[in-house]
Amino acid sequence: MVWTIELCIARQKAGSERHYQTYQIEIDPDEYVLDAVEKAWAFYDRSLTFRHACHHSTCGACGMLVNGVEKLTCITPIRSVVQDKGRLLIEPLRNFPILSDLVVDTSSMFNNLNKVSFNQVASLPAACLPYESEQPEHAHPEYERLVDCIECGMCISACPISLTSSDYIGPAVLAAAQHESIQSLSPRILEVVDNKNGVWRCHSAYECSAVCPSGVEPGWRIMKMRQAVIAHRIKSFFSSD
Amino acid sequence: MNNNDPSSHHFLRWFDPRHKSIGTIAFIINRFSALGLTVYLILHLVVLSKLASGGQAYDEFLILAKSPVIKIGEMFVIAGGIIHGANGVRIALNSFGFLVKIQKELFIGLMILSLAIIFYFGVHMFSGAQN
């Protein structure tokens, strides 16, 4: 089966005004949004820029706004977001500077992830949310796996506070900080999260959790981080002479 | 800087609920109710300061306070206070790590409770007005 869709893509080079370009794309509805963007690039316009790598929701490169909603385009089927002869709007993630077209500069997120020493590998119990039960049967507690966050930046794109302040370190980093502090809350992490641009700046809109494609639950983790910071403050109050 | 960078100038987009989840609805309601209560506080202080100008001003104020327009305004203030307070309870509970997994249900539940309380106040205020 082949559908014809109108693919409307935001075009913008750094520093210039955004405009939109529309392409007629023929595509199987069981293909993915990223395939449609690739077709626009391959058959119409080689100057179109976008990021992609793994094509299976692992690298976090292909996050875009699809009809106004953050989606990992390599796993978003065409039929889930448009109908035959329909119009599909593709824009870059919000709250990051535009480098070119659909490519945004996520270096602020990566720099902040470094500040909390985010480690992509964790022991099985640490890699899972406490209310998850998907740990493989007979798993040895010393087994490790990649953590869920694929550093796509979609949570930051959806966050209303990241929209209005570049100082806020954002949900991905706070979630990583929570993850790193499950065993113990280090002074280094505390310094990053316990301040006005850290864990206290979240206004509980939970858009981060709504759009996260990887089940990280940044909103839940931010609240857990708050709990840990409050507990730390109480402990320090009573232990100080 | 381009239009995609974070900027305080984008705050109006906070109030755009399109493509957003229920958490943003809670966020928007909290901002509107807070703004409403702040405006009310300012008006309240202005009116109270007028009372200092004597007994006649006080009598005029009492007549004004009983007018239906003011009553409806007061109803909005009560609604704003209740809704803002209930939303605050949600945020406080979540911030201490409670009920985060069911934050959506918590918000809906608290809003239903708020509407019930507002309705109770409304009935009380407006039936009292006819006596």
Ligand code: SF4
């Ligand atoms: S927390 Fe989720 S949405 Fe945010 S960067 Fe990680 S995977 Fe992406």
Ligand code: FES
């Ligand atoms: S291309 Fe790697 S996550 Fe989509």
